[in-house]
Amino acid sequence: MSRQLWLLRHGATEWALDGRHTGITDLPLLPEGEAEARALAEVLGQQHFAAVFSSPLQRARRTCELAGLGEQMQINEDIVEWNYGDYEGITTSTIRETVPKWTVWSHGCPNGEDAQQVEVRCVRAINTALAVLEAGDVALFAHGHILRALAGTWLGLGACGGQLLPLGTATVSILGWERDIRAIQRWNAPAKRVA
Template sequence: MDPSNELWIVRHGATEWSRDHRHTSVTDLPLLPEGEQVARSLAPRLAEVEFAQVLTSPRLRARRTAELAGFPDAVVDGDLAEWAYGDYEGTTTEEIREDVPGWTVWTHPVPGGETAEDITRRLDRVIARARGAAGPVLAFGHGHALRALAARWLELPATDGRHFRLDTATVSVLGWERETPVLRCWNS
């Protein structure tokens, strides 16, 4: 374990569906103008760090956030895609709960989508690559997947990501205290 192997994560800027609290995984929505503006504002902050590698989800909203934040050549990594919502794509939690009381992506099945085990496998590959890098890694992605990624970094079940609220266009840093993985900064 190398303490310089931090994993910096950035949730994409706001889209129409993130603003409206609609589950968005495979639907490729553009950033709202305010999402683009906030993504641009991340550039000076991220420029202060020399990243060994910069990764992005394949979705337009993440790739555009990376570009506006100063990383147009970010490497597309399918493992950073959002938790696949299957039949719940485009719906809100409130709409789902009309049929499935108490539903959350963390606690209930997602018909036609991914399980916690599926996302764990993907995110563990991201973590292995970040921990093997020759310095800090920057990753642009999505709300639920990045929350699950933080839980996995901390060696917790992916479903413990439910404890980490993550707003759009925020920066978080996963790092180390000696040999223990920690949250250095969250949702800032």
């Protein structure tokens, strides 16, 4: 199959720049995050998408709109960011003061989600995308950890495979196939390098 799944992380927010875990807190884009999202429009304007899905959170929706795909946007609850529970708004270094060697991938989040729960959502999101991929490429506007987990799931590594895939704000990543095997076509590319 030559169709591709485009993963688009939202632009910068205050907490993204501070390194704080931002799950369900519905933060807006910063002005520089809006500029990052607009930069995606040049790349995405050259593509045709059979479907465009976005997380319900405003930072993802606004990125989709500024990238020029707002009219096609459908909300998909499965690609909302990881629920960090008690760790919402806290940095990894602060968490490690009480839980040494903590990672979202290995320990999960008290009163939030762990990798297995996130993987269930990733499988559903992938199945939703696959249902329309035959008609054309699919775009997903979402968040750092969920998109990394989704890519790990796509590759057969499970959600925890995402720990191997760093992802910057307002970047383009493309999942596809290599000789009928699921593969990464492009990863963590700033919009200016994709064109």
